[in-house]
Amino acid sequence: MEGTTGAPAADDSGAAPVRSVRLRAPYLLFLGEEASPLKAKTAFGLRDWAPERCLAQLRMPGCGVDLGLPDLAPRAAAQAGARALVIGVTPPGGRIQTGWTAVLREAVEAGLDIVSGLHTPLESVPGLAEAARAAGVALVDVRRPPDDLPRATGRRRSGRRVLAVGTDCALGKKYTALALARAMRGAGVDADFRATGQTGVMIAGRGIAIDAVVADFIAGAAECIAPAAAPEHWDVIEGQGSLFHPAYAGVTLGLLHGAQADALVLCHDPVRRHLVSWPDYPVRGLRDAAGPYVEAARLTNPGARIAAVSLNTSALAEADALQALDDAARTLGVPAFDPLRTPADRVVASILS
């Protein structure tokens, strides 16, 4: 922040400017020649969480994945109303395959944007950038942040917010936020899922992969992801990383500060003993994790509280899972649920209370 301690951008409304990646829908979900559904998590996530954005699937010879959507070629999909081809699979190395070039160019020439969360920049696919310019469509690498992100203002903004936080990465924060947004809307609450990771951005059709922004702008990006809204509106914000992660805690804290969350949902895996891929780091228990999250959140929202626990009980049998949920609820004195296993109604009530 050297030389950058000047005032944040003036903004009479008190709200951060709305800057975000935005995707056109509906999507043609591209599955390539992927043989394994395990490598098509993005496509299945889109089908399950944004069905209204998913028009059709495009499978190449040898593809063993089926989303149960109509199979359409790019031109037919465009004629049926598709606006973007979304790469829904993750091949080895997370790279765009050379065998895809022809079909991606065909999609561009049919008037479809191309949306990718893979590491290979779409601009690097031979001829694709030129074809996109000629066709007037966009090549969207969803991990690339918007330009000109602002620094966080720290000013309180209207609307209410709940953020999923966790004791580690990869234990269900995105799924928790999606399930809560759906349950809150089902309960008649004006709620939106707010995406902070690449798959979430594809599901929501907007958002920012916050771990890809420049460090000075983490909290500012979070203010853009969940901007000022109507007083009774709820943003349900996808969390990232963990405050107790030796590599990613900076991202988590910046997101926590920029989110200005009223309510936190603490996500935890009761059988995980060490951080995934960081075996030197034990996973904190719920009680040891809750305090630091609330203390940090109160810097930008003095009313912040832990409203619920979300447990990933996928490794447990039913009886053990229910016992773990009871234990978690008793430990923190808030409702606990597993979005894959138990209803969200008591958690929603706790968030709204």
Place this chain on the structure above:
Amino acid sequence: MEGTTGAPAADDSGAAPVRSVRLRAPYLLFLGEEASPLKAKTAFGLRDWAPERCLAQLRMPGCGVDLGLPDLAPRAAAQAGARALVIGVTPPGGRIQTGWTAVLREAVEAGLDIVSGLHTPLESVPGLAEAARAAGVALVDVRRPPDDLPRATGRRRSGRRVLAVGTDCALGKKYTALALARAMRGAGVDADFRATGQTGVMIAGRGIAIDAVVADFIAGAAECIAPAAAPEHWDVIEGQGSLFHPAYAGVTLGLLHGAQADALVLCHDPVRRHLVSWPDYPVRGLRDAAGPYVEAARLTNPGARIAAVSLNTSALAEADALQALDDAARTLGVPAFDPLRTPADRVVASILS
């Protein structure tokens, strides 16, 4: 960190790879036509803190600043041994002035690298990139991080480290680290200043402007800035931001985790009531600030402790300053100093103890 929870890069030594911006010395300090010494803080900082790296100054007509160094034109400076021209002034808007183009090209043609911390990319100066390629010299924007920074491993590494932390930005963390490194070397300790901001990088001749790295790599960059070293070696690491800053705390926490500091020196301004440019945010007192810093630091170094306080007493008369230092020392039970006003010996002893 989505899709990035895989193991950090394998590294048998347990040390992070040494990745850093590196600058060739000695420098020709470029002062342009700057009229005010206040706009030449970078040049004065280099003269005061890295005299062995400063060979000469280059002043254009109208320049009202004098560093007391010989005035040399680029070719004469190169013949005298200079390796780089360093832009030592900050003109309005932090931009490279169009009137500088000719002299910057002259420096490149004389075989000097160009080093800049301004916002204008050196590559954008007309003809400069081509001239640099032809002359085989480097254009170094010190705010641009090295490529391929690793994610933090979180693995303990050899050597000892002290990090300057603070209750706000812009209250003397860089100056504190520089003064401590100098005092420790004066006491016969094998110590190096480690830079995390652009001016610090110019002074040290290496380092990373950590607020400019991608969010996922903040702690990883800190591991590179202060890599594994001899067991008795001390890195004195420049701090950034504040754990209690609504815009920058993510940078501060990632740096704190990656630094794996044994000792923290808490920097504070006893008369500052609110964060600079963030008037909604009061400055924390020393006692309220110390606990969260130590708790966060202990994630990656369980032995982390507050070793001293550094007070910026520039706004106080001598007697009030000494009283403020006494109060601060009593509050935290550690030595307190003002590097501009009082000796560092007791602080150094506390860090080494």
